[in-house]
Amino acid sequence: DDQRWFSVNQLLEDHCAWRLTQQNLVSILMKYRGQVEYLFQNEQQRTVDNVIEVAKAICGVLCFVETRDITAAVQKLRAVPLVKAQVTLIEAAVTELSMAISCLIHVYSSSFDTNFQLASIPKSPSCADISLDSQLSFTVYAAHNIPETWVDRINFPLRIKALPRETMLTIKLLGVNSASKNTEVLAWTCTPLYPKERLIHGTVLLSMTLYSTLTTTMITPGICSTDTPTSVVLQIDFPETDLEFIKPEPEEGRGDLEEPTKDCLKHITRLSQTHSLLLLSEQQRRILWFYRSYCNDQNCSLPLVLGSAPSWDQTTVSEMYGVLRRWRFFNPLEALGLLTFSFPDQDIRRRAVQQIENLTNDELLEYLPQLVQVRKKLLAKEVFLLNRSLQSIQVAHQLYWLLKNAQNEVHFKIWYQKLLAALQFCAGKSLNNEFSKEEKLIRILEDIAEKVKAASDPKRKEVLKVELNKLQRFFQEVKVCRLPLNPALVVQGIEADSCSYFTSNAFPLKISFISANVPSGNINVIFKIGDDLRQDMLVLQIIRVMDSIWLQEGLDMQMIVYRCLSTGKSQGLVQMVPDATTLAKIHRKSGLIGPLKENTIKKWFHHHHPLESSYQEAIRNFFYSCAGWCVVTFILGVCDRHSDNIMLTNAGHMFHIDFGRFLGHAQTFGSIRR
Template sequence: LTVLFPAIPAVNFIFSLSVFFCVCVFSCKTMILLYLSSDIITVCVCVSRLRSAYPHSNYSTNAGFVWSPSVGHDELHQALGVSMKVTIISEHFREPLTFTCDGSSTVDLLIYQTLCYAQDDLDHVNVDDYLLKSVVEKLTAAILDLVELYCSTFNANFHTTLQSRSCMAPIQEAGLVTNLLSFNVYAAHRIPITWATSYEGFFLSCSLTHGGVELCAPQHTSKQAISKYLFHLVVWDQRVCFPVPINQLPRETQLTVTLHASLLPPPGGGEEKGKQWRSIEALGWAIYITLPSSVPQVDFPTSSFEVVFSTPPPADFCPQYEFSRLDTTSQTQLQNVLKLTADDKRLLWEKRAYYQTESVALPLVLASAPCWQWACLPEIYALLRQWACLVHLDALGLLHASFPDQELRRTAVQWMDSISDTELLDYLPQLVQALKYECYLDSSLVRFLLRRAIGDIRIAHYLFWLLKDNLQDSQFSARYQHLLAALLCCVGRALRDEFDRQCWLVSILTKVAQKVRDASPSSRQVSRGESLEEMKQYFSINSCCRLPLNPALLVTGINIQSCSFFNSNAVPLKLSFQNLDPLGENINVIFKSGDDLRQDMLTLQMIRIMNKIWIQEGLDMRMVIFKCFSTGRGRGMVEMIPHADTLRKIQVEHGVTGSFKDRTLADWLQKHNPTDEQYDKAVENFIYSCAGCCVATYILGICDRHNDNIMLKTSGHMFHIDFGKFLGHAQMFGNIKRDRAPFVFTSDMAYVINGGDKPSSRFHDFVDLCCEAYNLIRKHTHLFLNLLGLMLSCGIPELSDLDDLKYVCDALRPNESEADATMYFTRLIESSLCSVATKLNFFFHNLAQMKFASSEDRLTLSFAPRVYTARSDGLIKNLFICRHIRTASTSKGYAFVVRVEREGQLEVQLVQRTFEEFQELHSKLGLVFPSSKLPSFPSRLVIGRSRGEATADRRKDELNGYVWHLIHAAPEVAQVSPDKAHPGELWWSSGKELGEIKLSISYKNDKLFIMVMHIRGLVSLSDGTDPDPYVKLYLLPDPMKMSKKKTKAARRTCNPTYNEMLVYDRIPRGDLDQRLIHLRVLSDGAFWENTLLGQTFIHLNRLVPGQHWVDWHQLGGAGSDSAH
C-alpha cells in the first residue's frame, strides 16, 4: 500500500512560470505579441485534430450522437480594424484638437492629419522634426528592448519580428548535463499585510520529488523579515543548490517551494514563553497560482544550450523466465509481498524477470525500481514492453500519483483502450481524478477521454458533469476549466445547448431547494409550490430536457402536485417529472441542496462494480442499484426506488417495540405477496439481496446503519441508502462505537430466511451465498484498492489517507485462503445476528419517531410539556453531558449542557438541563415502569455548598454514567431517555433565530468605527426571566484575543438600546478585506458565569471606506458559523 499510494499530498506541482504578454506599439505599424502557456496551446492543437478526425458528416464515426460542425480558423495576425480617438493639445490651437484615426495608422499620418488643421502648405513639412515622431520611436525602441530582455531572461519560445538571430541555440541532451541543479531565490511578493503583524522569520524550503518520493534532503533559505518598498515582500536573494546533477533527475521531477514563518510571541510574555510560542507554520506552497496569492520569485540560470529530454529507446535485451523456475523460498516470499519494505523492493526488482507473466504484479515491480533517472529508463521501458499485456482494470494501477513517467502512463492508457464504452462509465470518476496526476494537459489520458466522449453521448454527459463538479477544487480548478472547454469544443453545438439546459435546470432547482429550506416549517409547502412555478416557465421555453442523473431520462415538464419535500436537515425535494414517453410513468427523483453527495456516489459505484463482478461469475445477488449523481458541491440528484418502505416504517406497524419482534418483516412481505408463489419469490429475493448487502456494507465499512436508512421493496429486495459514514468511520457515543455489529443482520431478517424462528436449510444457503460473494470480491482486492486509491485526492473527508485504504484491505484479507475467509465471514454473520446493539439502535429510532404524549399530567415532564415529533425535530443519535455552567437564574446553581446529535443534521444542538430536572426524569420513569429495574440515580446527600463547582463537576460525570446505563437498560426503559433533549426546549441552539442586532460600521483614517445601536428579539433565560445583555466584540484574526471590546450591560430587557461607539485604531486599508468581526451578546451573570444569548460573524469586505454601513444582523447560537 505504501508503494502504490505514498503518504504525500495528492499531487506535487512543477514550479513553472506562465505568462500572458501583450504589447501594442503605435509606430510605423501595429505589433501585437501574444504568448500563451505552451501546455494550453498543445491541448488546443490536440482538440483540433480530434475534431477533424470525427466530422459530423461521417456516419461511421458519428452515429448521430454528437453534432460536430467544422470550425473556421481566424487569422491570428489579421488587422482588427480598431478605431481610436486622438486628442492633441498644442499652443497653435485655442482648444484641444480631437479626431479619430484607424488603429493601423502610422505616426506620420497622424502628424500630417494634425497639421492639416494648422497649416495650408504641407509640401515642405518634415515629420522627423516633430517631437511626437521622435518620442514614439524612442518608446518603440525601449519596448522592443524590454521584450528582448524578457525573451533572453525567461528563455521564451517567441521573439519579436525585428529581432535578428544569426543562429538558434545549440541543443544538448539532459542526460549529458552534469551541472548541479541550482537557482536563485530572490523574494516572495504579494505578502498579506496581516502577516507582518502575526509572523516573523520567513524562509523557503525547496524539495525535489518524483512520484511522491523525495530525491534528496530539502534545501532552506535563511530567515528574513518582511520589507516594504512599493509593496510588502520578503527578500532573500539567495542561491539554492541541490546536491544532485541534472542528468540524474527523472524527467517528471517536481520542485515544491514552501513558505514558512514563525508566529510572533504575545506581547508581555517572558523570554521562555516566547520560545515556546515560536512554532513554525507553513503559510503556502508553490502550486497553480489562484489570485489572491503570494508569489515566490525563483530565477533559474541562463544557458547557452537548449536542454531537451529525449525519450530513450528500450534496452535491446531483457531476460524473461518462468515464475515456477524460481526457488521455493523466493516464490513464497514474493507471493506474500503486499506492504513493501526496502528488502522486499530489492528482492522484487532482482527477480523481476520471473514475474513477467504475472500481469497484476507490474505496479509492484515498477514501484520497486531503484531510480527513474535518464540512464535507467531503457531498462524500465524494455521491461514495460516485454511484460504481459495488462487488462484494462489492472492498468488503472499505473495511473496513480506514484507513477508520473509519461511513457509509463501512455502505455497504461494504451492498454485501457480495449475497454468498452459501457464499462468505461463505471470507472470514469477515477479517470477524472487521475487527470490531476498528469504533468501536462496534453496527455494520453486526456486524448483518450476526449476521443471516447466524441463517440458516446453517455461518456460526454457524465464527463461534463464530473469535470464541472471538480471546478470547485481550488488546486486544480484551472486544469479542469481547460479540460471542460476542450470537451465542449469537441462535442458540438447541439450537445453544448443540451448541457446549458441541464445547468439551467439545476440552477432553478437549487434556488427552489434554498427557498424551501429557509422557509419556516409551517410555510414550506406554500413556498415549494410558489418556487416550483418557475419550472413551468422553464419548460415553456424548453420543450424537453435530459436529467443530469441519466441522459436517457428525457422530461417535458413537472407535476407540481406530486412534488413534496423531506423533513430532514437539508430539506431535500421530492420531484415528479413528466416523462417524454407518453406510455411511461412520471420520473421521480430527489434533489438535494446542502448535502455532499460525492461519498454516496462513490459508495454506490463500488456496490455497482461488486454486483457486476458477481453477475460475471454467475452469481446474481438481486441487488437494487439506484443512481446518485453530484451536480456540484453540495447539490445533486438521487433516483427514487418505487414500492419500497424503510424498516422503521415496517417495524412500527407492530408498535414501538416492533424492532424486537421477529415476525415484522415476514408479515409485511406476506401482506404484499398473498399467494405462496409470490411470497416464495419475495423470500428468495430477500435472501440474495440481504446477503449482498451484508458483504458490501462490511467491505466498505458502511456505518451509521439504522432502520431508517435500510429499505425493503414489496418484491423482497433489500437495499441501503444514505451513506454518510463509510470506511469504518463509525458514529461514537462517548468512547463507544454506535455500530458495534460487523453489519446489519437481525433476527427478523433471519426469521424471513428460515421461514420461522428456528434455523432451516435456507439459512445455510444464506451463509454460503455470503461467503461465496465475499470470496469473489476478495479476488479483485487490487481493483478496489486502485479505485479507492485514485479517489484519495477528491476531497471526501473520510477517504483521505492510507488508513482508509487499509480498512478495505483488512476487510478483504487478501493473504488468507478461501477456506479461512469463509470461516471468518461465518463468524461475522453469527456476531451480527447475536448483537443486541443493532436492535437497540432500531428501537431508539422507533422511539424518536413516535409522539410522546399522555393524558395524565403526572407523566408529563415539567421541562418538556409539549408534544414533539421526529419529523419536525429530527432523530436523536447521541447524547453526552459535555460541561456545567453557572445559571443566571435566581437559584444561583449550576446547569449541565447536554450535547445532542440528530440524524441528518450537521449542526450539534446544546440543551441546558439542571440536576433537579434529571431527578424529575428519573422519578417519572419510576412511575411509568414500576416493574422495571432502573439504573441508580446519583442523588447522594451533600452537606454544605451543594451548588459549588466541585459538586457540579462530580455530578457531570455521574450523570453521564446514568445516561449511559439508561440507554443500555431494558428496552421499555431506554425508549424514554431521549425525551429530555427535544429541540423545542432549547433556550438557544445553533440553528435557532435568537434576535437581531443593529450596527453602524464605518472606516476612516486607519480607524474602524463600530456603533452598537439596538438589539431586538432576544430570548429569555432558561428560568423565564429577561437577561442583562451586553455586547462583546473581537476583530479576527486575533489568536491572542487582544481585540476584545464590549458595551455596558442593559438591565432586564430583551430589546436593549446601546448607541455605544467602539473604535479600533491602526487598521490598514488593505487589511479590511481580510478582517472579520466576531460579535457576541451575553447576559451579565453578576457573581456567576455570563450566559451566551447569541452571536454572529461579519465580514468587512463589504465595507466601503468613507461610508456608513448600517444594517440589522441576525444572531445565531453557539455553533453558528454564518457570516454577514
C-alpha cells in the same frame, strides 16, 4: 452539427485569458519611447525622472517585478551627469535600461499565458556547465511585492539524472509570527523541472498561492497556473543551460541471473495478490524488482513490478521501459494502476491509456470518475476520453457533469475548464443545447432547495408550492429535458402534487418528473444541497464493481445500486428506487414494539405477496440482497447504519442509502461508535 465560428474564451467560463494585453503593453511602451526621445531632445532642462517613472509603470503592469538589471540600470542612469558632454554615457545608460525592460517582458511572457511575445528575443547569457551529473541548484532572488530581497543560492544534494522527467519543484515562503515567534508558511508555488522537455533555465516568475489553500495530496503540472500572476510573484534564477531530457531506450538486462526456483515463483505470485504497492514491504519490492525478468501477466501485476523499481534514474527507467515493452496485458483494467501518482512518466501512462482504450463504453463508464481525476497528470494530446465522447452520448454526458463538478477543485479549476471547453467544442450544437437545458434545470432546483431550506416550518410547504412554478415554466419553455442522472431519462414536466421535501437537516427535495418516454409512471429523484455527494458516488461505484465481480462468477446477489450524481459544490441528484420503503416505516406500521417482533418483515412480505410463489421469490431476493449488502458494508466499513437508511422494495430487495460515513469513520454516541 455546429459550423459556427467560436472563440476559446467563450467556452472558458469566468476565465479572463489575459490580465495584461498586447494593446495595454504597447501603449505604455510608447510612453516610455516618448520620454526617452524627450530626454535627448530637451538639452536645456534634461531630466531622467520621467523616463524612470515610466520604467516603474512598466514594471507595475508586469506584476510589479523589478529585476536586478532594471535596478542597476536605473541607478546608473541617475548617476550620469545630465550635461551635453555626457550624452554618450546617457545613451549607454538608457540602452541598458531598455535592454533590461526587454528582458523582463520576455521573462513575463515566458512565465505566464499572454497574447504577446517580443519580436526579437534578448540574447541569453552563456550556458553554465550543467550536465545530468550536476546537482540541482537555483538562486532565489525575491518575492516581489514583499519589501525584502534575497539573493540566496540553493543547492539540492540530488543529481539531475536521478530525478524523473515530471519532477515538480515546490517552494514555500516562510514568515515568523510576531506574537508566537513561530515560523509559519505564508505562501507556496511550484514549477515542473522539465517544462517543454528542456531543463528549466534562466529567470522564471512564479505566482505564489496563499498557504491556506495548499494541497497536501498532490503536486502536478496541472496545479501550476500560468494564466495570470498573483499579488506575490517569486523570481528565481536558474543556471542557463540547453540541457534537454533524453528519453532512455528500453533495455532489460537479465545478465547472469539464475532462474528462480518454483518456490520463489510461487512467492512472486503470492505477492502479486497484494494488488497494492502500499502493502508491500521494502524487502518484498526488492524481490519483485530483482526477478522482474521472470514476472509476467500470468504470475504478477505490472504496476507492482514497475512500482518496485528502486529509483527514477535513466538506467532504471530504461529497465522499466524494457519490462513495459515485453508485457502482455491479461486485462485492460490492470493498466489503471499505471495512471496513479506513483508513475510520473508520460510513456508509462501513454501505454496504460492504449490498454484502457480497449475497454467497452460500458466498462469505461464504470471507471470514468477516476479517469477524469488522473487527467491532472495525463498529457493534453491524450484525448481518448474526447474520442469516446464522440462515440457514446452516455460517455459524453457523464464526462460533462464530472468535469463540471471537478471545477470545484480550486487548484485545477482552469485545467478542467479547458477540458470542458474541448468537450463542448467536440459535442456539437444539439448536445450542447441538451447540456444547457440540464444546467438550467439544476440551477432552478438549487434555487428552490435553498428557499425551502431557509423558510420557517409553518411556511415551508407553501414556499415549495410557489417555487415549483419555476419548474413548470421551465418545461413550458424547453418542452423536454434529459436528467443529468441518466441521459436516457427524458422528462417533460413535473407532477407538483407528488413533489415534497424530507425533514432532515438539509431538507432535500423530492421531485416527481413526468417521463416523456413512458406514458405511465413518474421518475422520482432527490435533489440535495449542503451534502457532498462525491463520497456517495464513490461508494456506489465500488459496490457496482463488486456486484459485477459476483455476476462474472455466476453469483447474482440481487443487488440494487441506485444512481447518484454530484452536480456542484455540496449539491446533487439521487435516484429514488420505485416501490421502496425504509425499514423504520415497516417497523412503525407494526406498532411501538415493531422493531422487537421477529415476524415484522415476514408479515410485510405476506401483505405484498399473498401468493406463495411470489412470496418465496421475495424472500429469496431478500436473503441474497441482505447477504450481498452485509459483505459490502463490512468490507467498506460503512458506519451510521440504522433503520432509516436501510430500505426494502416490494419485490424483496434490500439496499442501503446514505454513505456519509465509511471506511470505519464512525460517529460516536458517548463511548459507542455508531
